[in-house]
Amino acid sequence: MKQFIHVQDVLTPKIKHTGTAINQLVEEALAYKANPLKDKQLGSNLRLGMLFLNPSLRTRLSTQVAAANLGMESIVFNVDKEGWALEFEEGAIMSGNTVEHIKDAAPILGSYFDVLAIRTFPSLKNREDDYSELFINQFIKYAGVPVISLESATLHPLQSLSDIITIQEDLLHKGPTDTKKPKLVLTWAPHVKPLPQCVANSFAQWVNAWSEAGFVITHPEDYALDTQFTIGATITHNQTEALKDADYVYVKNWSTYHDYGKVYENDPAWMLTNERLALTNNAKVMHCLPVRRNVELSDEILDGPNSLVTTEAGNRVWAAQAVLANIIKTLKQG
Ligand code: CP
Numbered sequence: 001m002k003q004f005i006h007v008q009d010v011l012t013p014k015i016k017h018t019g020t021a022i023n024q025l026v027e028e029a030l031a032y033k034a035n036p037l038k039d040k041q042l043g044s045n046l047r048l049g050m051l052f053l054n055p056s057l058r059t060r061l062s063t064q065v066a067a068a069n070l071g072m073e074s075i076v077f078n079v080d081k082e083g084w085a086l087e088f089e090e091g092a093i094m095s096g097n098t099v100e101h102i103k104d105a106a107p108i109l110g111s112y113f114d115v116l117a118i119r120t121f122p123s124l125k126n127r128e129d130d131y132s133e134l135f136i137n138q139f140i141k142y143a144g145v146p147v148i149s150l151e152s153a154t155l156h157p158l159q160s161l162s163d164i165i166t167i168q169e170d171l172l173h174k175g176p177t178d179t180k181k182p183k184l185v186l187t188w189a190p191h192v193k194p195l196p197q198c199v200a201n202s203f204a205q206w207v208n209a210w211s212e213a214g215f216v217i218t219h220p221e222d223y224a225l226d227t228q229f230t231i232g233a234t235i236t237h238n239q240t241e242a243l244k245d246a247d248y249v250y251v252k253n254w255s256t257y258h259d260y261g262k263v264y265e266n267d268p269a270w271m272l273t274n275e276r277l278a279l280t281n282n283a284k285v286m287h288c289l290p291v292r293r294n295v296e297l298s299d300e301i302l303d304g305p306n307s308l309v310t311t312e313a314g315n316r317v318w319a320a321q322a323v324l325a326n327i328i329k330t331l332k333q334g
Contacts, residue, residue: 001326004148004157005136007202007209018209022164028325029165029318036069036321043072043328049113050076050150053086053135054121058289059150059158062316063117069321070328075113088138102135106142115327116143119150122196124261130154131226146327154226156198159288160206161319166312167213167248170284181214182247183281187239188219189296190266191253199288200254201229208232218242222256222264239270246280251287251297273298277306284308 003009010021032038048067050060060076067074077083086105087098094101109116118139122130130153140147149157171182186203200217204225207215215233217225224235236242243249251272256262271294277283287309291297301307 001146001323001330003140003146004323004327005140005152006155007157007160007205009157019211022161022206022210023168023212025161025322025326026165026168029161029315029322030169032066032069032321032325033315033318036317039325040069040071042325043067043070046072046114046328046331047112048072048074048115048117048324049109050074050117051109051139052076052078052119052150053080054119054151056119056150058313058316059119062313063148063150063158063320063324065317066320066324069317070324072324072328088134102138103142106139107144110143110145113145114331115146115148115324117148117150118152120152122153122198122261124194124196124255127257127260130260146331148323148327151198153196154198155202155205156288157202157206158316158319158323159199160202161323162312162315163203163250163286163288164206164210165315165319166286166308169311169315170248170308181212183245184213184215184248184250185242185246185280185283186215186217186233186250186252187242187272188223188270189251189253189272190268190270191263191292191296192266194255194261194263195253197225197254197257200225200252203250203252204229204233213248216242216246219254220265220267220270222259223254225254225257239276240279243276243279243283246283249277249280249283249285251285251291253296268295271296271298272301274300274304277301282306286312289313 015021064074084099087094087101120135133153136152217233217235218239221237285301285306
């Protein structure tokens with residue numbers, strides 16, 4: 001693995017099918033969960049630079065734990081709070097607030113670190129700019145070392161890998177009681193603030209590539225996602241219909257995509273409750289966290305027996321460890 005930005009990065013010279021490659025990565029992650037220190041020398045004498053242009057709890061700490069399990073040193077730099085304001089535009093006349101160009105900063109970071117991991121959220125002001133993924137692409141262009149996304153403007157691949165690990169683990173616990181594909185539903189939920197589409201985009205991209213589940217996306221009319229990620233899923237504006245017979249319900253808010261970055265709808269009827277969960281096949285409920293309790297998802301679901309959210313967040317370590325191990329192995333092959 002040369003980088004981890006997009007689901008296609010799971011492909012290897014030997015594995016050309018994304019579903020097979022995802023299953024392989026999930027297997028590796030679950031092997032780390034069973035034995036976290038089995039490769040404790042793999043990353044020795046290697047250094048991971050973790051750059052945050054935005055806040056994080058799970059992504060930062062799970063990736064640091066994963067690096068430590070592999071014997072790799074990690075150094076965190078909160079660029080947004082401690083660094084110079086970076087300029088990303090090529091040819092910019094830097095007479096405004098930005099102090100240092102990415103062209104100058106990224107090669108230096110690449111000389112300090114063997115691998116860079118970067119979190120950079122969208123502005124939610126201009127869709128074209130955000131969807132060009134300028135920030136993370138400029139790091140990739142100028143750093144000269146492998147780059148891992150800790151969530152970029154449009155995608156959150158470490159989250160999606162953890163989500164699939166969590167579903168696969170739950171299916172393994174259930175055993176082969178049923179041979180039909182599980183039904184997976186991604187449902188929009190209300191929120192008070194405009195949030196990025198990253199988690200929903202990424203979840204759709206990964207589930208479609210994994211193709212081991214029937215996949216339905218439900219959202220209010222104005223909340224369509226970019227079709228490059230959703231193609232292959234069934235899309236409905238009727239949440240009741242979507243929830244019928246669901247085995248897994250992934251709950252997430254996102255802001256509008258077409259009239260970009262807006263909150264059009266905040267109808268509490270879209271929040272998942274036990275009453276709505278009763279429509280499902282006793283579905284397990286997932287959310288990437290952080291979550292606004294009793295706005296985005298009800299206490300009764302989050303604290304109830306069907307919630308997988310803590311397991312899902314715990315699995316972030318094994319997802320990061322599997323990805324880091326693959327990147328280190330590619331680095332060592334030269
Ligand atoms: N789910 C997730 O990425 O959490 P953090 O924003 O806390 O890293």
